[in-house]
Amino acid sequence: MCIGLDVDLNKIPKHLLKESDPIFAFNKAIIDATHHLCVAYKPNIAFYEAYGIKGWQALEKTIKYLNDNYPEIFTIADAKRGDIGNTSTMYAKAFFEDLAFDSVTVAPYMGKDSIEPFLAFKNKHTIMLALTSNQGAFDFQTKAIDGKEVYKHVLETSKSWKHAEHLMYVVGATKAEYFADIRKIIPNSFLLVPGVGAQGGNLQDVCKYGMNANVGLLINSSRGIIYASTSENYAHAAALKAKELQSAMQKILLNR
Amino acid sequence: MCIGLDVDLNKIPKHLLKESDPIFAFNKAIIDATHHLCVAYKPNIAFYEAYGIKGWQALEKTIKYLNDNYPEIFTIADAKRGDIGNTSTMYAKAFFEDLAFDSVTVAPYMGKDSIEPFLAFKNKHTIMLALTSNQGAFDFQTKAIDGKEVYKHVLETSKSWKHAEHLMYVVGATKAEYFADIRKIIPNSFLLVPGVGAQGGNLQDVCKYGMNANVGLLINSSRGIIYASTSENYAHAAALKAKELQSAMQKILLNR
Numbered sequence: 001m002c003i004g005l006d007v008d009l010n011k012i013p014k015h016l017l018k019e020s021d022p023i024f025a026f027n028k029a030i031i032d033a034t035h036h037l038c039v040a041y042k043p044n045i046a047f048y049e050a051y052g053i054k055g056w057q058a059l060e061k062t063i064k065y066l067n068d069n070y071p072e073i074f075t076i077a078d079a080k081r082g083d084i085g086n087t088s089t090m091y092a093k094a095f096f097e098d099l100a101f102d103s104v105t106v107a108p109y110m111g112k113d114s115i116e117p118f119l120a121f122k123n124k125h126t127i128m129l130a131l132t133s134n135q136g137a138f139d140f141q142t143k144a145i146d147g148k149e150v151y152k153h154v155l156e157t158s159k160s161w162k163h164a165e166h167l168m169y170v171v172g173a174t175k176a177e178y179f180a181d182i183r184k185i186i187p188n189s190f191l192l193v194p195g196v197g198a199q200g201g202n203l204q205d206v207c208k209y210g211m212n213a214n215v216g217l218l219i220n221s222s223r224g225i226i227y228a229s230t231s232e233n234y235a236h237a238a239a240l241k242a243k244e245l246q247s248a249m250q251k252i253l254l255n256r
Numbered sequence: 257m258c259i260g261l262d263v264d265l266n267k268i269p270k271h272l273l274k275e276s277d278p279i280f281a282f283n284k285a286i287i288d289a290t291h292h293l294c295v296a297y298k299p300n301i302a303f304y305e306a307y308g309i310k311g312w313q314a315l316e317k318t319i320k321y322l323n324d325n326y327p328e329i330f331t332i333a334d335a336k337r338g339d340i341g342n343t344s345t346m347y348a349k350a351f352f353e354d355l356a357f358d359s360v361t362v363a364p365y366m367g368k369d370s371i372e373p374f375l376a377f378k379n380k381h382t383i384m385l386a387l388t389s390n391q392g393a394f395d396f397q398t399k400a401i402d403g404k405e406v407y408k409h410v411l412e413t414s415k416s417w418k419h420a421e422h423l424m425y426v427v428g429a430t431k432a433e434y435f436a437d438i439r440k441i442i443p444n445s446f447l448l449v450p451g452v453g454a455q456g457g458n459l460q461d462v463c464k465y466g467m468n469a470n471v472g473l474l475i476n477s478s479r480g481i482i483y484a485s486t487s488e489n490y491a492h493a494a495a496l497k498a499k500e501l502q503s504a505m506q507k508i509l510l511n512r
Contacts, residue, residue: 006343049346049350052316080337087262099308107366108395109397111390113390133340136367136369136371137366138367140409140410146400157396
């Protein structure tokens with residue numbers, strides 16, 4: 001399980017707004033209450049950039065808090081970046097070096113030379129969008145090139161890129177029936193799976209079609225966990241929601 | 257002409273590194289020396305994020321300096337963002353409201369509901385990647401879906417999106433021969449054209465195939481202008497390079 005730290009000041013408990021850094025205060029409480037239930041945290045960078053310098057400071061504090069206190073936890077900068085080569089290198093430095101995330105999400109539209117600069121970083125993972133959880137995935141990703149969908153071309157083509165062993169892929173939980181085909185192309189890769197919870201994806205189906213011998217799935221929930229309550233007990237409420245999802249996952253893992 | 261403010265501390269004149277904010281000092285000098293030669297500036301956000309909080313501060317100061325002193329200049333946050341709906345709204349707020357840019361670049365992979373949140377902002381422009389200037393453009397963008405290339409599907413599909421009148425498109429100058437086909441799909445749209453200069457795109461060919469009755473082209477040069485010299489006269493040197501490109505453009509405009 002991965003927990004998405006998508007902090008919206010309009011949705012967090014009102015009493016936190018008195019804090020000097022409400023976003024970090026919220027994240028710290030959520031992390032302290034849930035770290036034993038998950039293996040990864042994923043701040044979506046949009047939610048931090050929307051608050052400018054203050055947001056970026058909260059992001060820096062959050063990743064530092066995670067790295068200092070829970071170094072075994074995998075961290076994902078959900079940034080969906082991608083640009084021409086020298087520019088992608090700058091993004092990679094921002095997330096891998098300056099902020100010291102373990103991984104970053106990237107978009108494939110600009111192709112090989114926009115992604116390889118990320119893959120060049122040792123001991124880091126680059127998580128590329130393949131089939132996303134939203135409705136707009138059907139606009140281009142599922143259209144067929146020579147009888148094969150765009151997202152399948154993305155998966156296949158990326159396997160030949162330099163340091164492809166650092167690649168993971170985003171596959172949305174709302175499209176569970178696609179996992180079987182995806183596993184034929186990338187049987188061993190780790191998948192980051194958003195869309196369980198608020199977006200309606202089904203955990204059982206995702207596991208049924210997407211799991212491999214090493215599990216190979218990192219299933220994310222954001223809003224369904226972190227906004228469980230707006231009371232002063234919000235962190236405890238989030239932990240209960242996280243525990244619920246973690247138990248459902250454990251049951252599947254024990255019965256496979 | 258648009259000038260790209262892609263500031264790399266390893267490439268700017270060494271004497272600037274003594275300044276409290278070398279990135280802003282560099283940008284301010286370049287802007288003051290070139291603003292009469294161009295109609296737009298385009299900071300690539302990667303170059304600012306790579307320096308963390310200091311980079312973000314330099315970006316804030318740069319856009320404020322532009323808006324305060326040269327309000328007639330069009331500003332582009334070259335960010336290549338795109339995410340599920342509520343998250344794209346956060347990015348749109350970051351660049352349109354918090355930073356007050358006139359426009360932002362976005363990536364189309366996640367489809368309609370990842371772009372419409374940007375288009376919803378009045379008096380702002382959203383500049384979507386169509387055919388990019390890099391080699392990786394041939395990995396997916398030029399592959400054919402039912403006999404028609406992916407980038408053409410992107411152009412055609414986007415025309416039906418809500419507030420499509422706020423759309424502009426990125427088309428790389430290194431692929432000038434594609435402009436004629438692109439103009440058949442979007443005859444009236446404004447195009448942001450990177451790739452003239454350091455990347456090798458040809459100005460004459462781009463204008464020959466891409467210009468419409470309102471010109472319809474915003475041609476960007478970054479490295480070719482801003483890194484013209486590393487001496488103390490770097491801003492003057494940049495202005496000379498900008499003047500050279502602006503004269504070449506003027507000649508084409510007068511002879512059409």
